Amino acid sequence: MSKLREQRIEILKDLAKKDGGMITTSQIEKAGISRVLIPTFIDEGILVKESRGIYYYADEFPDDLQIIQANNPRIIYSYGTALYLWDMSDRTPHVWDISVPQGFNATRLKKDNKNIRLHYINADKWSVGITETLSPDGHKVRLYDKERCIIDLIQRKDKIDKQLYLQALREYFKDRNNNHAQLIRYAKIFHIERPVRDYMDILTG
Numbered sequence: 001m002s003k004l005r006e007q008r009i010e011i012l013k014d015l016a017k018k019d020g021g022m023i024t025t026s027q028i029e030k031a032g033i034s035r036v037l038i039p040t041f042i043d044e045g046i047l048v049k050e051s052r053g054i055y056y057y058a059d060e061f062p063d064d065l066q067i068i069q070a071n072n073p074r075i076i077y078s079y080g081t082a083l084y085l086w087d088m089s090d091r092t093p094h095v096w097d098i099s100v101p102q103g104f105n106a107t108r109l110k111k112d113n114k115n116i117r118l119h120y121i122n123a124d125k126w127s128v129g130i131t132e133t134l135s136p137d138g139h140k141v142r143l144y145d146k147e148r149c150i151i152d153l154i155q156r157k158d159k160i161d162k163q164l165y166l167q168a169l170r171e172y173f174k175d176r177n178n179n180h181a182q183l184i185r186y187a188k189i190f191h192i193e194r195p196v197r198d199y200m201d202i203l204t205g
Contacts, residue, residue, distance in 0.1 A: 009032055009046060021060025022070060022139075025053045045148055051112055062135040065096070068113055074100055075109070076130055077143035078119060079152060080164060086146050088171040089164055099144070102127040128189060146172055147183040151190050154199070173203035180204075183199055 011031050015023045025035055038055070041047040048053040054070050056062050069075045079097035083089035096116045100106065101123040110116070129148025136140045144152070150172050153165055172178055180200065187196035 008037070012041070012046065016057035016060050021056050021062065022050070022066060023047070023055045023057065025055075026069070027103060028055075033204070063135055063139045065135040065141045066137070066139040068096065068098070068109075068116065069141060072109070073142070075142070076100070076125075076126070077141060078149070079117075079160075082143040082149050083168050085135070085141070085143055086149065088146065088149065088168045090167070091164065096150060099126065125190065145182075146178055147186050150183060151186045151192065151196070154192055154195055155190060169199060169203060173200070 011033060012023060012028070015031060016029050025038065028038065029035055038047065042049055042055070045058050048058055049055055050062060050067055051071070054067065065077070065081075069077075076099045077085060078099040079095065080091065080095075081093050081097040084091060084093050093113065095118065096113075098116050099119045099121050102120050104120070104124070106118055110118070129145045129151075130142060131145045132140050132142055134174060149168065153160055153168055157165060183196060183200075184193065187193040
């Protein structure tokens, strides 16, 4: 193996370690490796193609949550998936709940991912409460914060599984470190301040 080739492979390894095994075409090019070499790396088993422009170093295992978001920052985990990531639900999701702004073109997303459930949100409300946490595999993913999760649950109470709903509310309000002031701020934005305050009075009293 030539010294240049060894250097390129080491670069790919380093890129993979920085982002949970995932490497994008743009990262490869920024590291000084031509994209024309990518098919060769795939043929030789060094890289595994996950989707367009996204690859994994062959020794690494892919993280589904990370992959789904890799190409689009407007994909935000919500509802049951966010509750699971925040340890507010003991149910391992079989379908990933994703919130996107109204008008989002989900054609490719739905084609590439059969196990997602989309929630279309008004554009002016979609960005409220976006934050990051680590997936179970230790990779950064974007999701709604705990307060936004509670708002979404209360808004759609009649469409949410009762057990999931009640567990999430209990888990949230028993933790004194959660940001109740933030919750009220969100409640005002979504025009549900009264029911939110009622839950606060009952579950923190």
